[in-house]
Amino acid sequence: MVRATLAPLSTPRQGPGNWKYGFSGVKNKPVYAIDSVDHALHLAQLLQQEGPLRVTDAAERLSVSVSTAHRLLAMLVYRDFAQQAQDRRYTAGPMMRPALPPGAPLAMLRQVAAPHLRALTGRIRESANLMILVDTEVRIIASVECEQVLRVGDRAGVVLKAHQASGGKVLLALLPSRRVDELYQEADDVDLRRLHRELDLIRERGFAINDQLTEPRVTAIGVAVRSPDGHPNAAISLSVPAVRFQRDRLTGWVNELAATAALIKRDLSKPAVHRQENSSPASLGKVTARVGS
Structure with missing residues (x-):
């Protein structure tokens, strides 16, 4: 796509390993979780581990509206984490495959x-x-x-x-x-x-x-x-x-x-x-x- 673009603004990030929260062998949801990011990553996991999903399937699994599921899938497709098949179901995209052999610099x-x-x-x-x-x-x-x-x-x-x-x-x-x-x-x-x-x-x-x-x-x-x-x-x-x-x-x-x-x-x-x-x-x-x- 040819476009006129603006660079995204950067915002401070708070990692799950912040010293205030300590470290644990069990992964807990971050205190300041971003639901949209969590939904997108969960959806990418579902596509990789469970196979093709319809928009309604994704909405049901994430407990979100169909319109929200569609927006999440559209973003995954844009970044090649998902792709849409001819039957309109969504599958794992090219970025879900290994990018390079281990150890590549x-x-x-x-x-x-x-x-x-x-x-x-x-x-x-x-x-x-x-x-x-x-x-x-x-x-x-x-x-x-x-x-x-x-x-x-x-x-x-x-x-x-x-x-x-x-x-x-x-x-x-x-x-x-x-x-x-x-x-x-x-x-x-x-x-x-x-x-x-x-x-x-x-x-x-x-x-x-x-x-x-x-x-x-x-x-x-x-x-x-x-x-x-x-x-x-x-x-x-x-x-x-x-x-x-x-x-x-x-x-x-x-x-x-x-x-x-x-x-x-x-x-x-x-x-x-x-x-x-x-x-x-x-x-x-x-x-x-x-x-x-």
């Missing part, structure tokens, strides 16, 4: 990439995202909105089909062909031969474009982020309102993305104390990717 990747995403957004004046590949999906783990009135909003937590998303395509292009075959051999909605042709072109160019495949009126350009040992472990993308996407700006956008990816790779190899010293691509010299017709 996700927090460090997000921390290292954050200042570079902000710098990229500041230079390009378009929204930027960081994502990881999980089988046939990409999950956006960090997002920076630009300040233009017409802009692509925060996409943190969104899950997209990898073969459609720009970041997903660049990461698939760097997998061995046999791995791509394994991932998509039973996918009825994917033409595997056509996908391989597209991935070959992306591999040659070094970037991918998603022209409104995952969201109407939004075009995205993505490049891979490699770990210090050279293996691709994430991707970054620019999300641009389709009305503002101009092909004659593509070379500049791709070069800015490639330079930002190189900075993230550089900082991933540094000790924590030396990171974030320089978020400018000028420190790397010129980094380019091939842009064809």
